[in-house]
Amino acid sequence: MLEKVDLSKKLEKEEYKKRKEELETSLSGLQRKLREKKVPVMIVFEGLGSAGKGEVINKLILPLDPRGFEVFTTGKETQEEEMHPFLWRFWTKTPERGRIAIYDRSWYRKVLLDRYDGLTPQKEMEASYEEINSFEKMLADDGMLIIKFFLYISKKEQKKRIRELLGNRETKWRVSKGDLDRNRHYEEFLRLHDMMLQKTDTSYAPWTIVEAEQKKYAVIKVMSIVEKCFQDKLTEIENAPALVKDGKFSEGTYVTSTLKNVDLSKALSRREYEEKLELLQKKLSRLHNELYTKRIPVILAFEGWDAGGKGGAIKRLTGALDPRGYTVNPTAAPNDIEKVHHYLWRFWTKVPKDGHVAVFDRTWYGRVMVERIEGFCASRDWERAYKEMNDMEKQFSNHGAVVLKFWMQIDKEEQERRFTERQNTPDKTWKITDEDWRNREKWDLYEQAVDEMLIRTSTTYAPWVIVEGNNKYYARIKVLETVIDAIEKRLGKKSV
């Protein structure tokens, strides 16, 4: 895409001043409107070394209200970042609705500088591009305005700028050996960029190539494009159609019925349970150490009916773990901060680092259960969510994580028994609310939503395990055994 770009573009000083003033007034007003409309914005700056990203960013933010934006500089991955899936450090930096995030280099570093330096192996390149496109699409579908700039200068101009920096004692330190090397291999480095532009120029997150040979021109072009994108987004919102919130449930026989067929008679005696529990917890404890040493992260997601026994199973699991090596993340209705982010954001912030175990008590699957059923999101949102959640788990798995998802299954009668017992046992009353009874009335809808979820999101890299839960002893042992089995396979102790 770069071949057709004309680098000779220039602006006269007068014109520059005039346009800059106009744009500053305009951008300042538009930022206010975007904030009112709660539009989140991401502005990405990529470009060749010495193309002037820093200066352009400085000029762009000048007219903006500093309480409404943040600038992130993307360097090499820190040790902490290396120990998480590649996009973790960017998910945690996505802006809230109404705020602007500006990235001086971004997730594209992975396929540009880090590839050039050999930090990203060639065999990871395809997956990285897939992850990037999926990341941007998820955010755009959620209302994020994504603006991407590529600042382009010629080999000659780059060399000139490097020399100028080197010639000045105060700026000399800013030039690295890498800068000189990349100037020598300009063409090769440029090809990496062209490939990147081809693979990631999409209608939901298009690239703008900025002719940066003259800095004045680059500044005004960037400001003009930002102005236009802001305006277009506001128009788009004004014309947006009303959202359809339809759970699209089918009637009767022809829906999947995985849950109805679970054999809930499976049971263990108390003695069998206690014997097995002790053995399995010891084993898991040893494996936990090994996971830590080998830096393998584990993600365990728990879903199930209210009173299905999630809590009890999690307790028996974590009872075997070193508390420094795991976290349990309960998931309630999203709080105010979580509400102003993408629905997956709050889970990304809790992705375990390498060697650690993260347990989720309720999960991202709320999107296709309660949110679908109660109409908390539009039809298109939950319909899209299966793929989005599969993509996220794929990324965890690409990074090397063990990912397991448990569905704690009980039948309606057992639930009633447990609800009643909770109500009648003083120190368990807190566990049961009116909402639990209300949800129970929607049992059939939940069953249908869960059946569809189990089919569409059971993948080789992140399978669902249905736990027969009417007998708590059986359920807890099954969870422990399944976790141990998956870890042993991952550690190569068992054939897959």
Add this chain to the structure above:
Amino acid sequence: MLEKVDLSKKLEKEEYKKRKEELETSLSGLQRKLREKKVPVMIVFEGLGSAGKGEVINKLILPLDPRGFEVFTTGKETQEEEMHPFLWRFWTKTPERGRIAIYDRSWYRKVLLDRYDGLTPQKEMEASYEEINSFEKMLADDGMLIIKFFLYISKKEQKKRIRELLGNRETKWRVSKGDLDRNRHYEEFLRLHDMMLQKTDTSYAPWTIVEAEQKKYAVIKVMSIVEKCFQDKLTEIENAPALVKDGKFSEGTYVTSTLKNVDLSKALSRREYEEKLELLQKKLSRLHNELYTKRIPVILAFEGWDAGGKGGAIKRLTGALDPRGYTVNPTAAPNDIEKVHHYLWRFWTKVPKDGHVAVFDRTWYGRVMVERIEGFCASRDWERAYKEMNDMEKQFSNHGAVVLKFWMQIDKEEQERRFTERQNTPDKTWKITDEDWRNREKWDLYEQAVDEMLIRTSTTYAPWVIVEGNNKYYARIKVLETVIDAIEKRLGKKSV
């Protein structure tokens, strides 16, 4: 995704009869409505051998008006099909708006049966999946309703059905060695299917898994789902928001200006031209033979200003070619048949087979030029089109084609000179119409649209070549030289 499916589902005879009758009445009415609303529908049947695809399809089509649908059976690729990009045979079979196409096996054959049989190499699998997802997305975005069924039976049931067929003299021939082999390796073959389901279950073209252990159940489930999808699509259309038709043009300085910077002073004298022409045509003629022998297809796309010299350049090019080995495809406003298909359909039908050259005089790029400027399509349609066209050309290139795109550039003064000359030369008058003069008034908009197009769709696999066209001699020679150069590189005669 298959692991969670319960194959024990059954229907009683009475229930089956009753539901079937209801569904037949309903489907017949819905087909009529879809026809009125001009909705095109694709229904895909995949599944394990002996799962009963044929029977289910027969039951499904019974209530449908036979003038409104077609059934396609997808066997191994014919020789003709092998000589085209993988999806060519399916593009040419996409239904018109208002019609239904039913596929007994489909494009998924490539990643299932053909992969199992080793016809699709492992290294092509990723690209095939990308091509499939891109294909379905393009069609869905264009309004196509896509329904996909996977018919699932157990190993035991499959074996039983094969035995029954073998035991009967009349049906024995229907069982192949492959059927028996795939039953023996059932688990392995199933894994291929599960992978396929995971990679292609999208919100725009989701899969429905059909429990086909009992045929009655399978028939009713398929008919029910089709009914529901038809109804949902009709509701969707009723609630569809009005389309925004905005060309989104920017003002002035900060748009790309590739065209403005083309050096139009480049020229050749008549003598130089004639000498070069003779030499180059001879060379091209020889290369054409070699392309034919090596079965390499070539796609040459011509765009440019009215009177930019496309015709003349094409003439000098084809003058060197064996008429049995090339076609020239002029592109005018779409005709009635073309209008009821996806805008890329008419170009897919003209993809050259291996060893042949296809020249396009005007192309698919009309979408982002005239259609954008005149508001013939919605904003989201032309915005999405850059990626769609890149994807299509990538598929041509994946198949081994040489793809080149020429933009014939002249300036506004030269155009006026040529227009006037045409008007004043009796046997050229036909070449100039009122519309040409009207388009000329929109020169600036066209220039902006073309500049954006050149940037966004210049790719490594299908580059744009800007031809300086004020001097016809120069232009024609440049086209010939570029084509020869690309072919020589493709044949390995020149380093890339």
